[in-house]
Structure formats: structure tokens, C-alpha cells
Amino acid sequence: MARCLALPLLFSLIFALPLFGQAETAHESQLQAIPGDWLIQAPDVQAEVYVSPDGKDLFLYNGLIRRRFRLQPNLACVAFDDLMSNRSLLRAVRPEGQLVLDGKSWNIGGLVGQPNHAYLTEAWLQTMTSDPDALQFLGYEVGEPKERFPWKRVRHHAPGAQWPPKGVHLRLDFGFPSGIGRQERALLESSDSRPLIWRDELQNLKAWKLHASTRMAGISIHNEGKPGEIKAPANVAVYAERPLPPETRLVEVKIHPGTDRSASWGPGLALVFADRVVKLNLRTGAGGPYDGSTGQFGDYGLWTGTGELLDQGRSNDSDRSLLAMDRPYRLRIRLEADGVYAEAAPEKEAWRTIFELAEASSWGPLQAVRVGKMDKEGGSRDFQEAGEWGRCLIESVAAYGELNEEELQRKRSAASSMQQAKVSVHYELYDGIPALSKWLEIHNGTQSVIEVDRFRCEWLAVVEHGSRVETRKGVVLPRPASLHVETNYAFGGFNHPEANRHAVFWKSDPEYLSQVNWARKTPCLLVVEPTLGPDFLLQPGEVFQSFRAFELVHDSTERERRGLALRRMYRTLAPWVTENPLILHVVSTKPETVKSAIDQAAECGFEMVSLSFGSGLSMENERPENLAKFRMLSDYALSKGIHLGGYSLLSSRRIRPDTDNCVNPETGKPGGQTHGFCPALASHWGQEYFRKLTKFFSETGFLQFTHDGSYPGDFDAASRPPLQRGLDDSQWVQWQIISRYYQWLRARGVYLRVPDYYYLQGGNECGMGYREVNWSLPRAQQVIHTRQNIYDGSWEKTPSMGWMFVPLTQYHGGGAAATIEPLDAHLDHYRRMLASNLGLGVQAVYRGFRLYDTPRVRDMVMEQVRWFKQHRDILESDLIHGRRADGRDWDWMLHVNPDLETPGMLVVYNPTQQIIQRSLEVDLYYTGLEDRVRYSIAGAAPVEARLDRRFRLKLPLRVEAEDWTWVQFEKVL
Numbered sequence: 001m002a003r004c005l006a007l008p009l010l011f012s013l014i015f016a017l018p019l020f021g022q023a024e025t026a027h028e029s030q031l032q033a034i035p036g037d038w039l040i041q042a043p044d045v046q047a048e049v050y051v052s053p054d055g056k057d058l059f060l061y062n063g064l065i066r067r068r069f070r071l072q073p074n075l076a077c078v079a080f081d082d083l084m085s086n087r088s089l090l091r092a093v094r095p096e097g098q099l100v101l102d103g104k105s106w107n108i109g110g111l112v113g114q115p116n117h118a119y120l121t122e123a124w125l126q127t128m129t130s131d132p133d134a135l136q137f138l139g140y141e142v143g144e145p146k147e148r149f150p151w152k153r154v155r156h157h158a159p160g161a162q163w164p165p166k167g168v169h170l171r172l173d174f175g176f177p178s179g180i181g182r183q184e185r186a187l188l189e190s191s192d193s194r195p196l197i198w199r200d201e202l203q204n205l206k207a208w209k210l211h212a213s214t215r216m217a218g219i220s221i222h223n224e225g226k227p228g229e230i231k232a233p234a235n236v237a238v239y240a241e242r243p244l245p246p247e248t249r250l251v252e253v254k255i256h257p258g259t260d261r262s263a264s265w266g267p268g269l270a271l272v273f274a275d276r277v278v279k280l281n282l283r284t285g286a287g288g289p290y291d292g293s294t295g296q297f298g299d300y301g302l303w304t305g306t307g308e309l310l311d312q313g314r315s316n317d318s319d320r321s322l323l324a325m326d327r328p329y330r331l332r333i334r335l336e337a338d339g340v341y342a343e344a345a346p347e348k349e350a351w352r353t354i355f356e357l358a359e360a361s362s363w364g365p366l367q368a369v370r371v372g373k374m375d376k377e378g379g380s381r382d383f384q385e386a387g388e389w390g391r392c393l394i395e396s397v398a399a400y401g402e403l404n405e406e407e408l409q410r411k412r413s414a415a416s417s418m419q420q421a422k423v424s425v426h427y428e429l430y431d432g433i434p435a436l437s438k439w440l441e442i443h444n445g446t447q448s449v450i451e452v453d454r455f456r457c458e459w460l461a462v463v464e465h466g467s468r469v470e471t472r473k474g475v476v477l478p479r480p481a482s483l484h485v486e487t488n489y490a491f492g493g494f495n496h497p498e499a500n501r502h503a504v505f506w507k508s509d510p511e512y513l514s515q516v517n518w519a520r521k522t523p524c525l526l527v528v529e530p531t532l533g534p535d536f537l538l539q540p541g542e543v544f545q546s547f548r549a550f551e552l553v554h555d556s557t558e559r560e561r562r563g564l565a566l567r568r569m570y571r572t573l574a575p576w577v578t579e580n581p582l583i584l585h586v587v588s589t590k591p592e593t594v595k596s597a598i599d600q601a602a603e604c605g606f607e608m609v610s611l612s613f614g615s616g617l618s619m620e621n622e623r624p625e626n627l628a629k630f631r632m633l634s635d636y637a638l639s640k641g642i643h644l645g646g647y648s649l650l651s652s653r654r655i656r657p658d659t660d661n662c663v664n665p666e667t668g669k670p671g672g673q674t675h676g677f678c679p680a681l682a683s684h685w686g687q688e689y690f691r692k693l694t695k696f697f698s699e700t701g702f703l704q705f706t707h708d709g710s711y712p713g714d715f716d717a718a719s720r721p722p723l724q725r726g727l728d729d730s731q732w733v734q735w736q737i738i739s740r741y742y743q744w745l746r747a748r749g750v751y752l753r754v755p756d757y758y759y760l761q762g763g764n765e766c767g768m769g770y771r772e773v774n775w776s777l778p779r780a781q782q783v784i785h786t787r788q789n790i791y792d793g794s795w796e797k798t799p800s801m802g803w804m805f806v807p808l809t810q811y812h813g814g815g816a817a818a819t820i821e822p823l824d825a826h827l828d829h830y831r832r833m834l835a836s837n838l839g840l841g842v843q844a845v846y847r848g849f850r851l852y853d854t855p856r857v858r859d860m861v862m863e864q865v866r867w868f869k870q871h872r873d874i875l876e877s878d879l880i881h882g883r884r885a886d887g888r889d890w891d892w893m894l895h896v897n898p899d900l901e902t903p904g905m906l907v908v909y910n911p912t913q914q915i916i917q918r919s920l921e922v923d924l925y926y927t928g929l930e931d932r933v934r935y936s937i938a939g940a941a942p943v944e945a946r947l948d949r950r951f952r953l954k955l956p957l958r959v960e961a962e963d964w965t966w967v968q969f970e971k972v973l
Helices: 122-127 405-420 559-573 591-604 624-639 684-700 727-748 772-776 779-793 823-838 855-870
Strands: 048-051 057-061 065-070 076-082 090-092 097-101 104-108 136-143 167-175 196-200 209-212 229-233 238-243 250-256 267-273 277-282 300-303 308-310 329-336 339-346 352-357 366-373 389-400 422-430 435-443 450-456 458-462 483-487 504-508 523-528 536-538 543-545 549-553 583-586 608-611 643-649 704-708 751-753 802-807 844-848 878-883 891-896 904-910 916-923 932-937 943-946 952-959 963-971
Touching: 048 167, 057 167, 057 422, 065 422, 065 435, 076 090, 097 435, 097 458, 229 366, 250 267, 250 366, 267 329, 267 389, 277 329, 277 339, 277 352, 300 339, 300 352, 366 389, 435 450, 435 559, 458 483, 483 504, 483 523, 483 559, 536 543, 549 559, 559 878, 583 591, 591 608, 591 624, 591 855, 608 704, 624 643, 624 684, 684 727, 727 751, 772 779, 772 802, 779 802, 779 823, 779 891, 802 823, 823 855, 823 963, 891 916, 904 916, 904 952, 932 952, 952 963
Parallel strands: 583 608, 583 844, 608 643, 643 704, 704 751, 802 844
Antiparallel strands: 048 057, 057 065, 065 076, 090 458, 097 104, 097 450, 136 167, 167 422, 196 389, 209 238, 229 389, 238 366, 250 329, 250 389, 267 277, 267 366, 277 300, 300 308, 329 339, 339 352, 422 435, 435 543, 435 549, 450 536, 458 523, 483 549, 504 523, 878 891, 891 904, 904 963, 916 952, 932 943, 932 963
């Protein structure tokens, strides 16, 4: 099946005319789930793009998930399906994204007119329309994923690791609407090119004169303490009145019809002139026919001052503008020199002129506005039959002045210029995993600079996790569990939620009016966007690219399975995280000490030596003799088969002068940041720092970098030309600086240890998660903490993604009781620490001067390393969590990888001072083994056994006191 089109990605071609790439044809019914468990056996299907036979829909599909796009009247994602569990993830349509350019907001594609945002039917989809003010779909192109940056492979990594990942790439192109969309006089937003006189969100009613019928008790416009909420029978008057200044030319009100079932007394807006009252209202209980299947009623009414006009719909009854009772409506009366216009629109849809009247010069001065339920003539009378009780809500009222024609013309000119700019939405869907990525590009084909104020690269109305009625302080409403989302705009955390707090947001959905939560606070709207900025100046002819959103669909709520899926995603999208070298961290730069450490590392089977913090290494020292010294040491290491690297501190240090530190936007001074102080990466010092490090790595040939206190996402409220304009672009600029540097190192084959979540930007490893001062505890406690930290950290990290710590020499105190030196004196503890880390596939910071001090220590280290390398592929595979270490009983974990000849290895530790001998039941499901299995305990003769129906096996085990053992599982041939 062809993946790539013959159409080149040329600016002139793409944007001269709409292009539609070629995609295979398939009906949605053909694009179904592939049998089997994808975590055990990859689906026998490639990710592809398909078009429906009728040409209406486009599908991204890989046998596990399916994303469906409606192509006309504008492109919109109308379905996102988990085929593994046969469920829909979406409940409503949202635009593909959003941009704020030069201060103006633009939605990218999308459809409007969905009557209920709890679910979406095919019938509703047929009637939904394009937002004329949104970017319009031009065409698409299909290709293959490309590497985000180079990965030079110079060391062991997981077998079968691929870069770029296999899959399909889909580019969707959008153009700006002709003219200015609904930016014509009849369709302008009320605030467009008009001065705001006042706006009232009705937090209170102090500025209003209230009228409520006294016909019966309970009638109110402040129902249950909620300003603007009207509770009243259908045909009684309840409203609020407020004076208007004479320069008022437009008044807008937003009304939620709720359960009101009125006709001429329906909720609305009235303007009071000296000579008459003109009223526009919703006729929620009369007018258009009632449709019991949708819950929709009538139309609009207008009192002209002399009679009532009814909106009788359009010529075709199927095109009638029936009111959906589950969402707000906007009403406005607009006074122009050529007439009076009564207009209405459902929230977020285009205005429609309902009624037109002759100009109002003969009506006398404009005096006031009334909002609420008035009689047919805009007054306070009640109808003789009160009708049924109901509720409606006046949400906001605003008054505006005269239209500024000059400003409007400037907007028209700017909109016309935007015709030369184009926007592309990119998707990559990957083979064998229910994951995709998405990002935006803006191509500036205009002759002017475009300011990219904001972008939103993902916007999904997701099915909620559950229906919680109340919102209570201290109780967090659950987010949807079906979708894991993170970005490469991640920093300031050891785990993905903390690191992605700047960009991934689960918000309440203001359009989901039928949700169960009374306060409508259910977090079910996914928004992926930077907290601030990027505030980027896009030059003519250049392209802006957003960060990427990565989305993983979960088919289970079970913790282990979700963790396995996430770890598979990292192996697929950042395969360099499977590099896992054994590293000795040396606390000296004396050539004789470093050479001795290199010799020991080579002899014992270690693969790397890093000059640790406290060693005296300064990568910022540009003196020729410094660079020559470390070039010599690097060459010596390479001659022994060892990669040499070192440490540099970035954040959590204070630079002098203080002006080169990030300025805290809350105080206007440096300090008070994530790590106290943070150097400003766009400052003179910051640029010099990266220049010096680049020179150091280029001239020394170092192949490992420990970058401590990496950029944590701190804002910087300072202008730092030419790179940084100020606060709004400071996070974006600094992220770009650090990311490009890491990717430069990745392309050189440098192994990157960064205590932050830079995996998707080229980082190899972050901390597994530990408290540093715990390595000052007595040695026996450190052993338990080691396995606890690995157990806890490996739910969402592969063994190779998180480092641990082994203090060969003193670290943060603790003295002799906390350190292993002299190594021979603490041989058993040293062995337990090696076994605890290597047995679980994890590398540690072995920090000191040497790996051994006697032959027997050397032999022990060599034996541990030999065993690890013999079983390396399965040990660096995923961990199934058995029993967490607690010092009271054995603890164990199971390595699994169904793609290996050894698909499983159990590692069991006995921390007690007694022998433990009993059976242990192990679940081998994720090894992919079925029916019969061959196992070997600690290298002994293999034994065959049968698994039970749940893929479980009872193993007879004996583990000596303060010792460990392992069990190797293989398929019976």
C-alpha cells in the first residue's frame, strides 16, 4: 500500500491551489479492531489514511484506534474511537486548533450547530455547518513520519529500536477565510470596531432596577441567590432595567432559555426610547413546531412599538432556526443610520438578522435597556393565564457605541493580507501502538510580520470519566482515564504530570450544558496550549511550528497495563531512552585518578566514566590547556572502549550580575523561581554558557553529559534582545534554546542524563525518583530504599529511563555507616546494591574514585556485570510489579518481553536474616507464554510446567538470607 504521494511539499504549489493527497478507499465498517492483545503481539496492520467511498470522511487507522474527519463543509474531527474496547472517546465536535495572530483569534476548521454536547449523532452531523470566521480546509497530503531530530547510535540499545517510528503522516492544510468572514456589518461581533460602554456579567444586580410580578409567591430574578436567574410562570413579567447613555448604538444580551416555555413573554431584550419600546425575545414555548426527539422549540419575536412580528423561519421548513433549550442564545438590537436591526445567534455561532426596521430617529432619545421576561410590548403586565413554571438565566449584558469605520477598514485590509498565509495541522499515527502525535505549522506568505500570540494544538471534547453531581472543596473531579496526553514542551518535573502542567489542561466545557455536574465543572475538555505565549514574531516567508501533543489511548483502568502502554509509547517515540550504559561517576579530574577509573571500568565491563559533581570539572573553562587535558582523557577512554563524560550545573545557581538571572514576574526581581535562582538562557551569560559547552564537547569528544538543574520552565520578566522580547515569550525562547542544544548532543551520540522530563526532546534518562539525603542513611536501609524507589518509579518509566544512586564515597553526610568505601570491608552490601539495581535493569550513579580496591571486590563486580550483560535485553525490558520491598518478606518483580527468546525473568530478593522457602505464584500473561513453559532457577537445569487458565504458575523457591535469586522463562518448543 502506497504511503507517500508524488506531490512535493513546496510552498508555491501547496498554497496556490487546494491539493488533495491520495488515500486508499475504505468504508468505516471495514476499519475495525484487530484481534489479539497489542501489548503481546503487534497488530498485523500498518497505520494508514483512508477516505470513505462517498468522499465525505477521512480516517486515520491502525487497527487499535481510529480518528475520523468530516471533510465538508469544513474539516472537523467527528470521531476518535478506541477500537480495542469498542468505545467512543469524543462526545462533541471542536475545531482542530486555535490561533491568536496579531491579537485576533482564529479557529482552525471545525463545525458548529451541535444541539447537545453530551453525544454526537450522524443525523446532527448532517445539519452542522462551517463557522464562516474559521480557517477553511484546503486539502491533505499523506506521507511517512520523519525524525524530529537525528539520533546517532553509538552504544547498546533495545533490539529492534526504530527511528523514526513506523506509521503514517497526515498533513491537513487550511486557509484564512476570504474578506474577513463574518466581519461584515450585519455579521460583526458586537465588540468588533466598537467602543465598549459597559459590560455586566451580573455578579450582582446593584446597577439595575428590578421588576418582579407580585401575582404569586416565588417569582424572582435572583432565584436561590443567583443574580439573573429568573424563576417564574411562563406568562408573567420579571425583568431588570438599567439606564443607557445616549451614545449607545448596540446592546447585546446572553440568555440561557432553561425550562422557560413562553411565547410573547419569553426572555429577551428591550430598548426603551422616549416614544416607544422595542423588544426582541426568544419564543421558547410557541412559534416553530416542537420536536420531541431533540427538545427544540419555536423562534423569535419582535415588538416594534406598534405591533408584534414573528420570525416564521426560512422558506424551507427543514431550515427553520429552532431553538435548542440546552445552550445560551445571544440577542442584540443594533441602531444604524439606515435602520434598526434585531439579530440573534446561538452561542459561538454566526449572527443572523431576524428583523429589520426603519431608522429610529423619530423614536426620541434612547433611555434604558430591559432584560428578562416582559409582556408582549416590553412592559410589566402579566397575561391572564400564568402558564407553567420555569427557569431561565440572563448571563450577561453589554452596551457598545458607534461603529469605527476606519478601524473596520484596517481589519478588512489585514484580513485580505492573511489570504497569503496558510496553516497546516499535522498528525502522525504509529504502527502497533494506540498513539498519535499532533502539531501545527503557520506559513507566512504575506509581506508583513505576523505575531503568533497564542496557539492551541489540540482541542477535544472528551467523554467524561463519570457524572459527579456536586463540586466540593477538597474533592478533585476525576479527569477522563481513556486518554494520556503529554507534550515535548515538558520541564520542571521527574514525572509527566508535573512536567506537562505548562501545556496539558483538562478544563470544564462551557458548551456542555447537559452535564450532570450542577456547577458544570466536569474536567472533560482537553486543551493543549502553552500557559503563556509563544508571542513569536513570524517573518515573511518563514514557518512557525508548535510543540507536539502526544496522545495515547488507554484500553484499561488497571495500573500495570496502563504503565506498560505508556512505557511502550516512550520506547516508540523516544527510542534513545533504551540506551542504558553502566557508568562510574568519578569525583576527581586528576589525570592519574581518572585513568585508573577508566582502566577499572573497562576491566569490570562498565561502559562509561563520568566526571561527577564535586570532581572539579568545568566545561565553561575555555583555556586551551583545560580542553587539551580532557581531550587526552577522552581519547584514552576511547582506546579502552569507554565513553567519557561529565557534569555541568545550569539551574539552581545564581549568576552575577543579577541581571543575567530570570526575573520573577511576581516580584520584578531575580529569585523565587523553581530552584531559587535560574540563569536566564537568553541573557548574555546564557548564550555564552551554551557557546562554551558546545565548544567543550566539540573539542574534547566527550560522549556523556549530566546536566543538573536543567531549565525548569521559569518565566523571565525581562527583555533580552535579540532573542527574547519579554515575559510572554520567555518560556518559549528558553525551551527552544535548551531543546536545540540537547538535540545537537543527541545527533553527536552523547548520552544525556538530565534530572528533568526531556525524554521527548532527546534526553536519555531522568532520576527514577529518590530523596538524595536517603543515601546518607545506614547501608542496610539504602538497600530497601533502592528497591522501593525502583518499584515506585517503574510504573511509568522503563528501567533505563530512571537512574538510582550508590554512594561508594560519602554523599550528603552519614559518614562511614552510609558509605561503601573501603569497598572490600563492605563487599556483601556492595554486592546487594549491584544486584538490586542490575537485577531490575536499572543503572545507578556509582559515585566515588574506583570500582574495586581488592581482587575479590573486582571479581564480584565483574561477575555481577557479566550476569547483567548475559541477560541484558530481558533485564532492560518492562517490569511487572510483584511485591514491594518492605524488609519483612521477600520482594520481587518480573521482566517481560514477548519479542525475546527469553520473554520473562523473575527476580526475587530476600532482605530478612532468615531463609525463605515456599511457593510463589507468578502471572506470566505479559510474557506471551501459553499453556506450557520452561523455567530455570538461577541457571539450574530447566523444568517444564503447565500454566493455569489465567497464565499463572506456582514456583517452588528458596532464597537465602539477605540474598537474591532469579528465574528465567522460555517457550517450550
